[in-house]
Amino acid sequence: MTTTEVGWQQLDRRTVVVTALTTAGVCVGGGVPAVYWIGRATSLWIALAIVLPGAALVIAIAALADLLRWHKTRYRVLADRVQLNKGIVFRTRRSLARERIRSVDLTAGPLLRVFRLVNVKIGTGEQTGAGQSSLSLYPVARAEAERLRRELLDRTPAGALGDAGDGRLATLDPQWIRYAPMSFVTPTLGAAAFGLVLQVADWFGMQDGVVMWTFNRMRELPLVVAILVLVVIGLVIGLVAASALFVEMWWQYRLDREPGGTLRVRRGLLTARSISLEERRLRGVELVEPLGNRLLGAARVDAVATGLVKQSENESTDHKTLLPAAPRTEADRVAAAVLREPVSPTAAVVLRAHPVAARGRRIRWGLAGAAAPALVLLLLGWLLSVEVLLHLAWLSAVVLVPIAVALALDAYRNLGHGIAGEYLVARSGSVRRGTVALQRRGVIGWTARQSIFQRRKGLLTLTATTAAGSGGYSVHDVGESQGLAFAEAAVPDLFGPFLDRAADESDSSRV
């Protein structure tokens, strides 16, 4: 670290080496097929003579650009704010008020870890324009990153000793890996593997060869068996890949409570990640049970917090996850520990069921969803007079209808709401069952929504709006009186003044 003027610091200089090595890696990936193709047209030596200097030039340019970027980037931490000056052509100066800083997240890929470097992202979590609310240091030395994190997130007043924190709240149990393949990730990765094989073969002009080779291996087998073999191979690859992905993401996972009221998640096998969450931003937790995990009795815990940095859909789910899929009891224990409650509200609550009319709605949706593909197949089969499609139509109906009805019944059984101490709890969903426990004082408004169909059945959907998480959490298809009574009990005096008690069924105020 060189200090040029008052407190200004530079990023770590080794970033240039990292960039050069990363670019070299990309060059190898692109260069090998290039050498292969040019080599086939001419000779290996000519191919190397063309590709190697090209790669060297690309690496040199990347390294130089990074050196320039390093040279032009300065940051400093003042008593009241953090400043960053950067940009080669367009200079940007960014300044974040320290009291507004909500997160300091650290990430280090394998290469950065070799050099003991870390990428730091400092965020205020405000929903202002993109980039305005965060500040990235790319990269700094690990010790410096830790120092920044501690300094920026510790809210204990200077001089005071503060509470020491509870230390470790949860660590990874390697057995949890068995939950990882139980999701849509497995078939997706399996299919992706086939795509990858064909793509790589295509680079070397051997796509047809690979397809023919597979076809020849399968020729003796009946069609159904051949398809089954391919599906099984895909699933096995997907299973291994999903498990590997889980290990990469969650290896060495640990959840700590640190002095100054910060929750910290650290995890990752190759890429090490550290995500911090200020406790005073926490408005509750959500226990998420995707169907596959629920069948095995597992649940994951997501934080419901204000101002979580949301970069992309992918990253947002990672950032708010406090505990990966783990046995239900462990999930409840961690939820309780995170909320500083003796028992998790998601476990303590007595959920009240919703009116039977909600079940009818779910069954009708399910049947409509199951009928749609059958009708399309039927129509196509009739128009094109292809008999196979007609058979597929009734087959799909026979398969899909029971599944749809089962899911609908399950979805109805899962509907529920209740109050547990300072939390209101709402549960819904079948394929993804979510049980949210939201601090009652975190509710900043109510929305009641009713379609004309719901009105006929006396149902409504109640949404508690909040500054945290997705902005609103819903109690679906609750009975009208039941829901309004719940809203009033959970957060008094919001809907209260606007309620008609003992309203007559034939009220003319309905429009």
Add this chain to the structure above:
Amino acid sequence: MSAMSIGEGAALRLRPPSNQVDRRAVPWWRTTLLLTGGVPVLVLVVLAVFLSGARFWLLLPAAVLTVLTLLSALLLPLWWYRVHRWEVTDEAVYTRTGAIWQEWRVVPMSRIQTVDTQRGPLEQYFGLATVTVTTASARGAVKIPGLQHMLAADLAQQLTETTQATPGDAT
């Protein structure tokens, strides 16, 4: 379960907010609907004039769209006018909006972050304005459309003053 599910004692229902929107909201909504439906109809008709080959397949959707636009412009604003109501008390803003999906929303004064009034060109023509009340929630913004514009300005002023007097950071 259904006996349990009825709240303690009497049936509860949200009463309609006290104020209706301005009468001129009906022609405003009507004009908006006519314009949104009219532009594609016009495009289809112009295309039909030039492309004689596809004339039938251009005029058919144009006719369907015209009927739909006229029907919705005739009926929807009347429905909306009956549904759309608002109320501001010392404690909260309370609105009812929608038609097929009706929505009742309540936001307490202490949670209001900003109050805006908007006037599009059509709203200006009809002397109307929309008041938008935002909260810290991504889903919490409450809109009161179709207010007489002086009333909207007064309301925004009043809401801003009330919320400034309320302590807290509204999250």
